[in-house]
Structure formats: C-alpha cells, structure tokens
Amino acid sequence: ELSERLSLLSKFLPEDAQFADIGSDHAYLPVSFCQKHPEARAIAGEVNEGPLRSAQSEITRQELEDRVEARLGDGLEVLENGEVNAVVIAGMGGPLIASILDKGKDKLEGVQRLLLQPNIHAVAVRRWLEEHGFCLVHEEILEENGHVYEILIADRHADESLYSEENKEVEMWLGPLLMKQKAAPFMKKWESHLNNRERILKQLELSSQNQEEKKRELTREIGQLKEVLYNEY
Ligand code: SAM
Numbered sequence: 001e002l003s004e005r006l007s008l009l010s011k012f013l014p015e016d017a018q019f020a021d022i023g024s025d026h027a028y029l030p031v032s033f034c035q036k037h038p039e040a041r042a043i044a045g046e047v048n049e050g051p052l053r054s055a056q057s058e059i060t061r062q063e064l065e066d067r068v069e070a071r072l073g074d075g076l077e078v079l080e081n082g083e084v085n086a087v088v089i090a091g092m093g094g095p096l097i098a099s100i101l102d103k104g105k106d107k108l109e110g111v112q113r114l115l116l117q118p119n120i121h122a123v124a125v126r127r128w129l130e131e132h133g134f135c136l137v138h139e140e141i142l143e144e145n146g147h148v149y150e151i152l153i154a155d156r157h158a159d160e161s162l163y164s165e166e167n168k169e170v171e172m173w174l175g176p177l178l179m180k181q182k183a184a185p186f187m188k189k190w191e192s193h194l195n196n197r198e199r200i201l202k203q204l205e206l207s208s209q210n211q212e213e214k215k216r217e218l219t220r221e222i223g224q225l226k227e228v229l230y231n232e233y
Contacts, residue, residue, distance in 0.1 A: 019086040027055035045078040076104025094121035098128040139177035143185040
C-alpha cells in the first residue's frame with residue numbers, strides 16, 4: 001500500500017503521464033501509478049546502486065518492465081530531452097530538490113508539471129519555481145506517522161505568479177496556497193514553530209548578552225506568523 005504522502009502526490013499526475021520519479025528508491029510511486037493507469041509510463045531515477053536495485057526488483061515483481069524503467073544517475077541526467085512531461089521529486093530536503101532541478105533544467109523543456117515533496121525548507125523549492133517560470137497550482141500539507149509533509153504542484157506558466165508584492169517573502173516561506181487553506185497540519189506545524197521562536201526570544205531577553213539584531217529578527221518572524229495564523233489573510 002502506497003503511503004498517504006505518495007498517494008496524495010500521485011493524484012496530481014495526469015492518467016496518461018509519461019513521467020520521471022527522481023530519487024525513486026523502491027519505485028513504489030511509479031509502480032503503483034502505472035498499475036492503476038495502463039496509459040502511464042515512468043522512469044525511476046536513482047543515484048545510488050542499492051535503491052536502484054530495490055527499484056528494479058519492485059518493477060520485476062509487479063511485472064511492469066514494459067512501462068517502468070529504472071535508471072542509474074544523478075538527478076535529471078537520466079532523462080533524454082523531451083522524454084517525459086512530468087517530473088516527481090519526493091522525500092528530500094527543499095534545497096536538494098531545488099539543486100536537482102537547477103542542474104537539470106535543460107531536461108525540463110518538454111515538462112509541463114513538477115510534483116515536488118520537500119521534507120524541509122520548502123521555501124527553497126518555491127523560490128526556484130518562481131525564478132524558472134513554474135507556477136504553483138496546488139499545495140497540500142499532511143501529517144503521517146508524526147511527520148508533517150508539504151506537497152507542491154507547479155505548472156509551466158511563465159507569466160503568472162501567485163505572489164503579492166507586499167507579502168511575497170512570507171508567502172514563499174509558508175506557501176501562498178497553504179496559508180489561505182490553514183489546514184490542521186499547517187496550523188500545527190507553524191504554531192509549534194511560533195512557540196519555539198517565542199521561547200528563544202524570551203531566553204535572549206533574560207540573558208545579559210546584547211543580541212539586538214537576533215531579537216529584532218525573531219520579533220519580526222513572530223509577528224509575521226501570528227498575523228498569518230490568527231488573522232484573516
Ligand atoms: N522518493 C521516495 C519517497 O519519497 O519515498 C524516496 C525518498 S528517499 C528518502 C531519497 C532517495 O533519493 C534516496 O533513495 C537517494 O538515493 C535518492 N537521491 C538523492 N539524491 C539524488 C540525486 N541527486 N539523484 C537521484 N536520486 C537521488
């Protein structure tokens with residue numbers, strides 16, 4: 001059974017997607033998706049031999065060799081130009097996802113949709129998307145096994161942007177769509193972040209060290225979070 005995280009992510013793939021799953025590990029997502037959708041085809045990319053072997057044996061076990069292919073290589077280098085129309089990158093940190101996209105951006109020419117699931121620092125992914133002509137069309141947040149995961153779906157629409165002039169920085173950080181939805185896992189994640197920031201600020205105020213700049217920065221972050229979490233946005 002596919003995890004809720006990967007199953008939610010794959011809901012945003014077109015049924016006939018020709019897609020790549022980069023850092024596929026066991027190839028669970030491409031295998032499960034291609035089992036359900038006979039038109040779909042996938043390439044499971046892996047930079048490490050161990051996970052590549054896991055991917056290969058899962059593909060063989062499910063008899064999907066004709067539609068799912070595992071390839072060894074770094075990031076998007078496993079792809080030929082124009083071979084896929086969607087790319088999934090899940091279960092890594094935001095900065096790593098952004099660097100994989102950036103290193104391989106030549107391979108993204110025919111790609112209409114990116115399906116990304118950064119474990120941390122989603123802001124790095126949002127920033128890359130905004131700078132490279134991809135527009136967020138969905139953002140999801142979910143909690144599974146005690147972890148909160150964010151899912152970002154972006155389409156190639158060079159001229160559109162979801163961000164406002166005044167609040168771009170906060171929107172990039174928290175997610176322009178997530179901060180409107182205010183789903184329970186979003187509130188939980190950022191309330192806990194807020195509590196943590198308030199605790200640090202209190203400690204700094206009690207300490208004798210002069211850390212004015214750090215305090216100003218924390219005060220600003222706390223203000224921004226409170227506004228998003230507790231006021232109409
Ligand atoms: N995508 C799966 C998921 O979300 O459950 C597996 C995530 S696993 C934590 C991350 C995988 O990415 C590892 O198998 C690792 O070998 C692979 N990986 C890391 N950097 C990579 C890169 N530059 N290119 C391809 N695969 C990479």
